Amino acid sequence: MALDAKTVETLGDELYAALTGRHTITPFTSRGLDLDIEDAYHIQQRMVGRRIEAGERVVGKKIGVTSKVVMNMLDVHQPDFGYLLDGMVYNEGETIPMDTLIQPRAEGEIAFILKKDLLGPGVTNADVLRATECVMPCFEIVDSRIHDWKIRIQDTVADNASCGVFVLGDQAVAPHKVDLALCGMVLEKNGEIVGTGAGAAALGSPVNAIAWLANTLGRLGIPLKAGEVVLSGSLAALIPVRSGDSLRIAIGGIGGCSVRFQ
Amino acid sequence: MQLNRETIAQLAEHLENAELQAHDVVKITDAHPEMDWDDAYAIQEEIRRRKIARGTKIVGLKCGLTSYSKMRQMGVETPCFGFVTDYGCVPDGGEVKVAELIHPKIEPEICFVMKHALKGPGCHIGAVLAATDFIIPGLEIIDSRYRDFKFDLKSVIADNTSAARFVVGGQPQPVSEVDLRTVGLVMEKNGVPVAFGAGAAVLGHPAAAIAMLANHLGARGEEIPAGALILSGGVTEAVAVAAGDHINLRVQGMGSLGVRFV
Numbered sequence: 015m016a017l018d019a020k021t022v023e024t025l026g027d028e029l030y031a032a033l034t035g036r037h038t039i040t041p042f043t044s045r046g047l048d049l050d051i052e053d054a055y056h057i058q059q060r061m062v063g064r065r066i067e068a069g070e071r072v073v074g075k076k077i078g079v080t081s082k083v084v085m086n087m088l089d090v091h092q093p094d095f096g097y098l099l100d101g102m103v104y105n106e107g108e109t110i111p112m113d114t115l116i117q118p119r120a121e122g123e124i125a126f127i128l129k130k131d132l133l134g135p136g137v138t139n140a141d142v143l144r145a146t147e148c149v150m151p152c153f154e155i156v157d158s159r160i161h162d163w164k165i166r167i168q169d170t171v172a173d174n175a176s177c178g179v180f181v182l183g184d185q186a187v188a189p190h191k192v193d194l195a196l197c198g199m200v201l202e203k204n205g206e207i208v209g210t211g212a213g214a215a216a217l218g219s220p221v222n223a224i225a226w227l228a229n230t231l232g233r234l235g236i237p238l239k240a241g242e243v244v245l246s247g248s249l250a251a252l253i254p255v256r257s258g259d260s261l262r263i264a265i266g267g268i269g270g271c272s273v274r275f276q
Numbered sequence: 277m278q279l280n281r282e283t284i285a286q287l288a289e290h291l292e293n294a295e296l297q298a299h300d301v302v303k304i305t306d307a308h309p310e311m312d313w314d315d316a317y318a319i320q321e322e323i324r325r326r327k328i329a330r331g332t333k334i335v336g337l338k339c340g341l342t343s344y345s346k347m348r349q350m351g352v353e354t355p356c357f358g359f360v361t362d363y364g365c366v367p368d369g370g371e372v373k374v375a376e377l378i379h380p381k382i383e384p385e386i387c388f389v390m391k392h393a394l395k396g397p398g399c400h401i402g403a404v405l406a407a408t409d410f411i412i413p414g415l416e417i418i419d420s421r422y423r424d425f426k427f428d429l430k431s432v433i434a435d436n437t438s439a440a441r442f443v444v445g446g447q448p449q450p451v452s453e454v455d456l457r458t459v460g461l462v463m464e465k466n467g468v469p470v471a472f473g474a475g476a477a478v479l480g481h482p483a484a485a486i487a488m489l490a491n492h493l494g495a496r497g498e499e500i501p502a503g504a505l506i507l508s509g510g511v512t513e514a515v516a517v518a519a520g521d522h523i524n525l526r527v528q529g530m531g532s533l534g535v536r537f538v
Contacts, residue, residue, distance in 0.1 A: 193460075193528055193529070195462065195526070196460045196461075196462055196526055196527065196528035196529075197458070197460045197528055198458045198459050198460025198461065198473065198474025198475060198476075198528055199458070199460070199474055200457055200458055200474045200476040200477075206344075207344065207476055207477070207480055210472075210473045210474035210475075210476055210477040210511070211460075211472045211473065211474065212460030212461060212462050212472040212473060212474060212528070213460060213462075214460075214462040214469045214472055214526075215469070215472040218469060249472070250472075264457065264458050264476075265458060266455055266458030266459055266460050266474065266528050267455075267458075267528070267529075
């Protein structure tokens, strides 16, 4: 911890104002602040806290920075996480109003829906599979409140892991029915294939990602709760989206998800 | 055709020598800018003839440049096609001697083994699936004979589409058992996952590449024979390999295979 409580609060409020006012702010890491990742999570808590105060409810978590490419880009060797709130939820085929977002990008992912609590440390992949009700295809629409996505790891963590909104797909499958490391994903934008990937792109397996989060939160005494949705990390490159775009993913053995932007 | 028979024979010898002696050359269109598509395939055909005359068996066909983004990059609307040889075939788990190659790269593919002959024009995905005996995962080791992999499409066709070595293995499947669009592929180098993709990365569906091959051959009065093995094209970018590396490929529902470089 390098920042005092007052600064944490001010920075969290600044992000909250950017989120609700749909504008961007300069990266915290370019302001000469002595800011570590722990500080960044405290700022995140403040920003998310403001949303909860305003009436939103936590519905799950997201895991980010799960690919080697993004880790190298941000010069870190571990993922990050943020909170999913009920105001972020969209369903299969729905249209997302562009004026609710700032500079959105789409990621295709596998979402885990939990039926039991998971409390680390010591959570194994077997525990994750036992605690999972089903997995679903999912779009995470990431969005950054930081100007031009000029983020370093502290900026994105503070900004709730750059979470925007998310869309759950048209099918749910029991986790042991699918080889989660090998299931392939095809991402199409306006009918054109713009990316493919496979489960292993997220930390070697999406199950690893969930176990990592349960163990990381467990050290802080926080469980993943039954009923929560956990997004396990992008399986292909991020796709920028504009008004009028229509996107679809298909994940082998799981199902599909589609979304439009207007 | 722009080149005369002597020039075609001389270029085929030049390129085949580069392959057999493992040294690079500059792209042949530098000296022959007037060369057309028919010339390019005629040079490849002459290389094939030279090999057969020496007792080499042609054991399969291959499709190259099968992603829409690469094709757009090169300004063409069809992939390119080549052949693979008996001495290019490496058993699953076997060794590739890098001293016999110039600058090898490896890519994961879905391979088709045909039950019936297939003749274009007019071949489509349905015709390909109906004529396929089974599909099986494969690794293709490409090794352009051109310095620093710098080439244009005509040069690469003449150079037998960079074909060098290949491995097939894992769990064969009938086409009805696999969703070829979403089937996931994860390629690991020395135990680290390095490339991820899904079947749709190949022309939207790997069978589309086989259909285009049948149509390409049909236009020349030839066909894909029954029993043919066909490499349908790289699902991910090609990864450079060196002596000491080992590569493992895992494919959703289709097992795994590997190869070592010495």
